Amino acid sequence: MSSVQHQICVIALALLMGSMAHATPPDMVCVSDGVFRPLFRSQTDLKEVSVKSFYLDVVPVTNEKFLQFVRANPRWQRSQVKRIFADESYLKHWAGDLELGTNALPDQPVVWVSWFAAKAFAQWHGKRLPTVAEWEMTAAASPTLADGTKDVVFQRDILRWYSTSSPGVLPAVTSGPANFWGVRDLHGLVWEWVSDFNSATVTGDARGDTGLDRQLFCGAGAIGAQDVENFPAFMRYGFRSSLKAAYTIHNLGFRCAKDL
């Protein structure tokens, strides 16, 4: 996996830190400069958005890690959280405020968490949520290629997950193979929050993007999807557009990112 891309990360780091050695934070990897091709874009959007090198968690945040967070931050405990920041289902699978119980194993990805809670967790760790561009760029990597969009086998494996319903018991994190960057479980485990989930100004619903609802958006107007064969990308796009920040869902978790 040693490659040009990985070297870029190291070089970018060295430049940033004034050639001082700077270790990658524990349990994160460096994803290097690249481009994200938005699925939809307007006349004024670029075809490719450049993404600067950043760190990303290797696996989604687990129940165990989230428990540590709520222990230290009581306002994010199930009985304490304010309704505007998380809906009624927040952490509903836990046995109690500070008890995981049998339905939430320590190494399973935490789910039933809102965007606000995910954001607060990240901040507490000195991290942040990844952007759509960062997440999608990283998730485009197959086990062997930084850009796995043309890797037929990889695409088929992803589609398989999207076409099956979530298992009753979520697998533990690290259950999936590492991709080119060393990141795991971007596909096949849970959906993940991103910082700018509320940035899709095309609803993805053809009825909503023409005619009546045009007044809803300013300066949007898509010129069509970029990669019409990328069904999983449509799924993610549609899923994110349907979210509200206080929502909590049985198969929606998150992982954190960090600037270099």
Added chain:
Amino acid sequence: MILKTFSLAAALCVTALFDATSSLAQVLPPCCRPIAAQTNYTDKSLFQLDSIWTSDAGKRIKLGALRGRPQVVAMFFASCQFTCPLTVSDMKRIETALPENLQTNTDFLLISFDSERDTPAALKTYRAERELSGQNWTLLHGEPDDVRELAALLGVIYRQDANGNFAHSNVITLLNAEGEIVYQQPGLNLPADEIVAKLKAIATP
């Protein structure tokens, strides 16, 4: 008496130290009026947010500083060539349509998407250009993360394009005096009736 509940100690407008008994709302913009001492906001109050905003007058406030009066809220950016001017016009139309007693007791809040260009000074210019009254209108600048969070709470969707402009959804939100969303009006160029009716309904006798 409303004034009794005000406390200087909790005033978030740190630079505006004034006598709480001085005549209210005569000269002070919404950001800088004395605020209620208690911070026990309701579970659904947007005033719970910890984020710090800067008004076009350069005052640094939390949204809780706006507690006590209904807020007609929209997000915008000053250099918007498309719908924002219409949204602001819609808000002005609401203001004009209010009966006099509600006009002096309703605030209008504009929050910018554009953390980079909409500096407090730029917002001040915008206020002058659009002739937004100093008594009722608040224009706020915030950090990108805080703008994203507030947008999430208001259900506003937005994205910056390659030219630095913002594509965004158009919605006017009505907050009650406790900062809870009581009504949202999506769209543009809409009659003021609905929001005026809601404002009348929530006005305390």
